[in-house]
Amino acid sequence: MVQNDKFAFIESALTERVQSQRLRSLQPLQPIDAVHVVRSGQVLLNFSSNDYLGLSKHPTLIAAAQQYTEQYGTGATASRLVSGTYEIHQNLEEKLALACGREAALLFNSGFQANSTILAALLDRQSLVLCDRYVHNSLLQGILASGARFKRYAHNDLHQLEAGLQQAQQTFSRILIATETVFSMDGDRCDLDALIDLADRYGAILYLDDAHAVGVLGQDGMGLAAHRAGVDLVIGTFGKAFGTFGAFVTCSRKLRDYLINYCPGFIYTTALPPAVIGAIEAALFLMPTLEAERQFLIQQSNHLRTRLQSFGYDTGASGTQIIPVILGAEEKTLSLSGWLEQQGILATAIRPPTVAAGTARIRLALSSCHTPEHLDRLIGAIQTWSIL
Structure with a gap:
């Protein structure tokens, strides 16, 4: 009996990429x-x-990473709910919340992990998501994983977004608007004031990915969504202007408690290592300067x-x-x-x-x-x- 090649689909997929001149390599x-x-x-x-x-090469961040490694070791050794929450994790979250003008913050291991798992935890199959057509793939993965119904409105077209909100006045368990503040491939911005107004008028959860604004824009460089009332969840990352690694969400204390209990990407992964926490602390200290x-x-x-x-x-x-x-x-x-x-x-x-x-x-x-x-x-x- 001749068996089919169980990985024939891989050969076919890679061949297609070669033929279209889109094969990627490291x-x-x-x-x-x-x-x-x-x-x-x-x-x-x-x-x-x-x-x-340029903070990835800043001597203050490098020194802090070395100091935290010497003091706390090379790894957090467990997930946050087991024994991976060190005081340095909790202290950093409190400082981030304060710097962003929010009630609470929670660390995640990457921006992709945060978006793909937080959205899946917030939504269910009876939810509706309205998202900008240009949002990052990580947001789409989280929406798809949730099973929620979703519609993509034309890029920064808030008239189309509002039309979607008006049409959604039916029995959805919840409605969520998802977008970026600074779009990663285009470098333009969302209309934050208008989004806050729409979310308030239609009772929608407002979820913003602030990754490319954090460190560069906003009060003390903490992003366009920092210190803004009416925004429910904000995702920030440390792998860009902060020059290090990891991500965070700022939100209400109640939402933070919910994510600690219901967000698989947070619950089932090892905490960020001490060296990374030290570098983030140093970057956060430098930001206002x-x-x-x-x-x-x-x-x-x-x-x-x-x-x-x-x-x-x-x-x-x-x-x-x-x-x-x-x-x-x-x-x-x-x-x-x-x-x-x-x-x-x-x-x-x-x-x-x-x-x-x-x-x-x-x-x-x-x-x-x-x-x-x-x-x-x-x-x-x-x-x-x-x-x-």
């Missing part, structure tokens, strides 16, 4: 400093990192956007440190990315399925550690490519 690199890396022996100026304030760096980052972003637009490039509705150069065609996008690498610049091509078909782009992510000379180098390289 390309290891070695970081040098906040904005330079080495890949395949070549030093590259990095415009693809989310280390928006980094206003000059945030302002410089905004100025640099505005300058780069203006120059790119002067060359005729489409940067979408970006108004933050994330600047897409939307080229549309995948071949063209790969060509520019390859050219920039030849010039010693890392600027990764972002293609479907990460972004919608016909919107392939170079996603430029700026850091406050990028100097004017770094930007001039990038601008010059793109300008040269434009006339080749």
